[in-house]
Amino acid sequence: MTLGVAVLGTGRLGGRYVEIVKETPGTTMKVVAEPREEQVAPLKMSHPDVDFVADYREILNRDDVHVVIGTLPHWLHKQASIDAAQSGKHVYLEKPMAVYLSECDEMLDAARRNGVKLMTAHTQRYFPTVRKMKEIADSKRLGELIMAHEMWHKPLNPGARPPWMLDRTKGGGMGQMDGTHLIDRLLWIFGNDVATVSGITDNFCFPNVHADDTGMCLIRWKSGKAAVISRIGWKTGVTRYGAEYFFTAGQAKYRNAYGPLDEQETSFWIGTDEKWRPQTIEQHDPMTLEFREFVDSVQRNDHDTPVPQLHGRNVMAVLDAWERSHKSGLEETPDIR
Helix, strand or coil, rough: CCCCEEEEECCCCHHHHHHHHHHCCCCEEEEECCCHHHHHHHHHHHHCCCEEEEEEEHHCCCCCCEEEEECCCHHHHHHHHHHHHHCCCEEEEEECCCHHHHHHHHHHHHHHHHHCCCECCHHHHCCHHHHHHHHHHHHCCCCCCEEEEEEEEECHHHHCCCHHHEHHHCCCHHHHHHHHHHHHHHHHHHHHEEEEEEEEEEEECCCCCEEECCEEEEEEEECCCEEEEEEEEEECCCEEEECCCCCCCCEEEEECCCCCCCCCCCCCCCCCCCCECCCCCCCHHHHHHHHHHHHHHHHHHCCCCCCCHHHHHHHHHHHHHHHHHHHHHHCCCCCCC
């Protein structure tokens, strides 16, 4: 069966998804929903075969749409996902799943009641570097995984962001935008059996912004393993984007290209005997690969999706515990399911 696809929103990623759908076997790009005419004018010129509507609700009763890709601002994820599920559409939703943990449960309940899939597209687990780290951890090539440090240090540039990205109540802040990526990677590689989370998350760099720019947390697993996340949207500094993982028989680290410096290259190394040795990593487009796997799972009518449907919720459970820990000053237990 060929799946008709609608894209909701054309912000930083919506336009790219139009191309991805057209490149994905078994799908047909049907319609884009976007109220901002200035935003969609170039897409209309480039894709005359695609319908464009201002309100996503106009596509809900279309029989030729089977999958909805949500690239809306975070605070619109909940209602759009529930509306799509109640209309019998499968939902492929850009991360984070929602603004608050409680919203995730409402969304998943709507999908279950209506017999559709709702997957949060945590694209960074499809990065070649992250997949390489997962392969090393699973293979025990460097022994048992002990601990890790995931980092994303970059400029915030508040003036270049839409207002909602600077408002935590609408899903703004570096925890939602960047922290959820890092949590996803850790849960995928370490597992879901998180015991406690403790940390800070605040707007230290930009005190007039009503969303976090800085955060650090310690995640402890029931096995005794642990990982640290550090993230900051700075006024001035040096970009660092990657991770270091520590095993009983060596270390591994990666860096993902991000920022203007020449040294910001995508690379992977294994460290033993006081030497870092570069590793070859596969090359592919993460967004395309993830969407194709989702489409395949829907067409096969799999029980679950490539990124498990509960995973998006579990990422938000860790972020929720992180934010609660900042307020309480204590270790908090995430509501993992």
